[in-house]
Amino acid sequence: MKQGFRIIDISQPVSSATACFPGDVPFSRQVTLNYANSAAGGGGVINLSALTMSPHVGTHADAPVHIQGSFDAENSSEATIGQLPLSPFVGPALVVDLSPWSEAIQWAQVEPYLVAWPELPSRVLFKTQAQNQANQFQPPYAWPAVDLIQALAQRGVVLVGIDTPSVDFVDSKTLDSHHALLQASMVWLENLDLTDVTTTSPAHTPPFLVALPLKLMELEASPVRAILLQY
Secondary structure, three states: OOOOOEEEEOEOOOOOOOOOOOOOOOOEEEEEEOHHHHHHOOOOOOOEEEEEOOOOOOOEEEOHHHOOOOOOHHHOOOOOHHHOOOHHHEEEOEEEEOOOOOOEEOHHHHHHHHOOOOOOOOEEEEEOOOOOOOOOOOOOOOEEOHHHHHHHHHOOOOEEEEOOOOOOOOOOOOOHHHHHHHHOOOEEEEOEOOOOOOOOOOOOOOOEEEOOEOOOOOOOEEEEOOEEEEO
């Protein structure tokens, strides 16, 4: 049976070469069992490994406990990533191509794209780089301004995604955009790779986003394998 959609991978690759936020823990792998050694009697019948990394490496979603509340593993006062509802991470999404852009994204800048939609999709992804480079941390970068977040929330948007490391600028100490998203009960995705997508036209069916976080009950974030289904 012919497939009625195209899968567009909008996730960054994760490897030892993947850049992370300065001071964060990069990806690393430890081989704990090597099939190739089995012939010499020193291994086993499988390959087995362990990984170490911050959950903010690569394409990921944050949880409320990332930016506020106590974080006592099993007893956090704010929701961990495994406690978030999944519905905001699945559904029609609008892509807005602003590339190249490396400053705050204001509502006035994107309003012309969005008012053309009779009914705005409830997930909006911002493309700010023509070519995503996962192996380089590249400030300055773009982020959604508070006025943009508030305007989107008023229009029923439940998820904001961006192809940069954070929804706040690199040196922010107050994380105003993080808190504005949380106050609006919105979720967000960071480090998307939107290289292969362009602005969604109102004349076409918006792509369908699938970007589920893992059910990590004690963490403040989770990697996601984000895809768009283009019908």
